[in-house]
Amino acid sequence: MDDLWYSEYHTKSVRFSIQIRQQLHFEKSNYQTISVFDSVEFGRFLTLDGVMMLTEHDEFIYHEMIVHPAMAVNPEIKSVLVIGAGDGGVAREIAKYSQIENVDLIEIDERVIEVCKEYLPKTACGFEDPRVHVRIQDGLKFVRRIENTYDLIIVDSTDPFGPGEVLFTKEFYGHCFHALKENGILINQHESPFYPEDARAASSAHRCISQVFPVSEVFQAHIPTYPSGHWLFGFASKKLHPTANLQDEHWNQLGIETRYYNTQLHRGAFCLPNYVKEILNHA
């Protein structure tokens, strides 16, 4: 085996490196560079502009935690808008619910979808469900034309630099608010509280969302391949509270198989460390 290593700078002075068996794919799309690698420790993984998006071995954590909390709070969710998520992992988790009628998945870069279909079939299988409708479009442009349409919006964005930047603005969250129905929930990947630059992004996102949504809470998960391993998600809504309105029993009766998520962990994930609460409260 070649002595080949993929490295990612979590900060300018912290580097995370993974030994690679082989680079399976590389291209420059109209929006970003797209690579797929095969690694010993994490299986295959996808990078966009040199940043790891998902690995076969820990993507289940991210995808379960960005989907199931909202579904367990409102069992009436039927229509979902997913922004980003070109790997199909979010769609795969949503498709586990029989009551779902429609999933609109808006991805700006068609090449991400095609590459994931070819190299990451365990996540891209989410596209196979007939209820999932893919539109290749700018997420901000799409959502600003919509009103009172979706029960749930999931923002599975890249970091707030490059193509993903607009998905962290107050303007965008305002459009999401209007695109949601009365019981609507917005879930977004919310960066990390640990390294200062990531923490500033988390703080800024929380400030913008809190200005738009009456309910705005943050929850956490352990995602080993993301910077610091400590990742946040936002749960914002017009009415429903992420723990007060949790339908534990109903969700448990559904018998949905998960490897990370459960309804006890759901409650636990909203119990944040003091330093994280401080970052968010001083947003």
Add this chain to the structure above:
Amino acid sequence: MDDLWYSEYHTKSVRFSIQIRQQLHFEKSNYQTISVFDSVEFGRFLTLDGVMMLTEHDEFIYHEMIVHPAMAVNPEIKSVLVIGAGDGGVAREIAKYSQIENVDLIEIDERVIEVCKEYLPKTACGFEDPRVHVRIQDGLKFVRRIENTYDLIIVDSTDPFGPGEVLFTKEFYGHCFHALKENGILINQHESPFYPEDARAASSAHRCISQVFPVSEVFQAHIPTYPSGHWLFGFASKKLHPTANLQDEHWNQLGIETRYYNTQLHRGAFCLPNYVKEILNHA
């Protein structure tokens, strides 16, 4: 600045690297190599045998989580045995409680204590409290002579390889059981559930502890500089349950300042992901 990097292999094919301003100390003690580095991102940090023990920037998470959960469950804890913990961080957190009468701290390697006193005063300040009594001794040898003496034992060990190995055996946990009083609690650092080798250590520790203690639970924390960032701790006891017996109100009235721990997070930390529960249940 020299382009100097400290690297640690979290597995054979996963490497975590930190840029270093300067190596402040290096020695070979009778037990292990001891280094202290100054880094841009994490401040100063200590390594033993090439493994990071603590950094100035995230040690608060580890030390708060290994001390406060037990203290919040039993406000009557007066006498504590700490095994390992030569950096002083555990002693510092315990010393925040006025009811504590005696802390016996058993460290096998005197040089760790001396080096921490010189280079890591923010953690080593724990040794200054007059209730803390340091004994340079083998933890296993010390604890096996003791009966019905301590309210709390904290095992702040290195990984289960090298000098720390005996602190992960059923024999050792059995001696801890006998050294504890009727309401006694044992807390130990419990490795990580994510990478397979760490998960095997966590599984094995849980199996051994569960064979000895009637109550044996596991809780988690986000510790960015430890492998995968997902770290476990064990809470074992003769009687008291970590959440059913949690004295939330009492602890909150103490006004103890923490940056990670709070009593809501305490409950949340015991809500484990499914895959972690599986590792522990099949121990």
